[in-house]
Amino acid sequence: MPAAPPPEILAAFEAAKGFMPADEGLALYAAAVTAGRLGLPLLEVGTYCGRSTLLLADAARRAGVTAVTVDHHRGSEEQQPGWEYHDPETVDPELGVMDTLPAFRRTLYRAGLEEHVLALVGRSPRAAALWQAPVGLVFVDGGHTDEHANADYEGWAPRVAEGGLLVIHDVFPDPVDEFTGQAPYRIYLRALASGAFTEVSATGSLRVLRRTGTGI
Ligand SMILES: C[S@@+](CC[C@H](N)C(=O)[O-])C[C@H]1O[C@@H](n2cnc3c(N)ncnc32)[C@H](O)[C@@H]1O
Numbered sequence: 001m002p003a004a005p006p007p008e009i010l011a012a013f014e015a016a017k018g019f020m021p022a023d024e025g026l027a028l029y030a031a032a033v034t035a036g037r038l039g040l041p042l043l044e045v046g047t048y049c050g051r052s053t054l055l056l057a058d059a060a061r062r063a064g065v066t067a068v069t070v071d072h073h074r075g076s077e078e079q080q081p082g083w084e085y086h087d088p089e090t091v092d093p094e095l096g097v098m099d100t101l102p103a104f105r106r107t108l109y110r111a112g113l114e115e116h117v118l119a120l121v122g123r124s125p126r127a128a129a130l131w132q133a134p135v136g137l138v139f140v141d142g143g144h145t146d147e148h149a150n151a152d153y154e155g156w157a158p159r160v161a162e163g164g165l166l167v168i169h170d171v172f173p174d175p176v177d178e179f180t181g182q183a184p185y186r187i188y189l190r191a192l193a194s195g196a197f198t199e200v201s202a203t204g205s206l207r208v209l210r211r212t213g214t215g216i
Helices: 007-015 022-036 051-063 101-111 124-130 146-159 183-193
Strands: 042-045 067-071 117-121 135-140 160-168 197-203 206-211
Touching (some): 007 051, 007 101, 022 160, 042 051, 042 146, 051 067, 051 101, 051 117, 051 135, 067 124, 101 117
Parallel strands (some): 042 135, 067 117, 135 160
Antiparallel strands (some): 160 206, 197 206
8 A cells, every 4th residue: 555644744735835636646655655765865846835845755754864845936937927827925025026935934834844855946957967966756846848847857867766766747648638838748758768767657647757777
């Protein structure tokens, strides 16, 4: 039976701002608990307000490792004012631009998980260029342009340790289903075509792959 989050963490996940449905959250959590057994950090690209980070943080707490989450906190293209996924509450009233960092910090604090998380604030490729350590899991949930998705794949997938997991969100094989572009689907195909990753599970738009070969 896959590992499930404790009720208070599931409640915090459901209360947090974000877009991930519960079934995908449960699949992400189970993957994070499995990957945590490698004793390596669990890394997320795309923090937003911390909805999915909570799950990685609790899995990291269970495993005695650290969850790392990367975001510039200025929102993706589809989250900007006037776009479908915009939430006016995420706009800094003084600057008039999105800032999801305060909401993220409140989410983590309320769940009592702050000490298990290292938050990197900035652009994903800049963080990836400096990050050399192997990780047990990479969860890609950042920008949805091909430029961003490919940069996330090329920057972080090389860090997935042997037996570790690469989890990709918003994989929509059918263009009818997608609202935010098919770039995540294309990096999912790229990972499979590389021969370095093998699919473990599919839940909604969440795909879990395991590193079974070298490279990307
Ligand atoms: C779909 S949201 C993440 C949702 C979050 N994982 C959750 O479940 O609630 C995508 C996030 O990626 C961030 N993002 C997009 N492109 C980025 C980049 N190049 N570097 C860092 N963060 C980026 C945005 O600021 C946004 O917060």
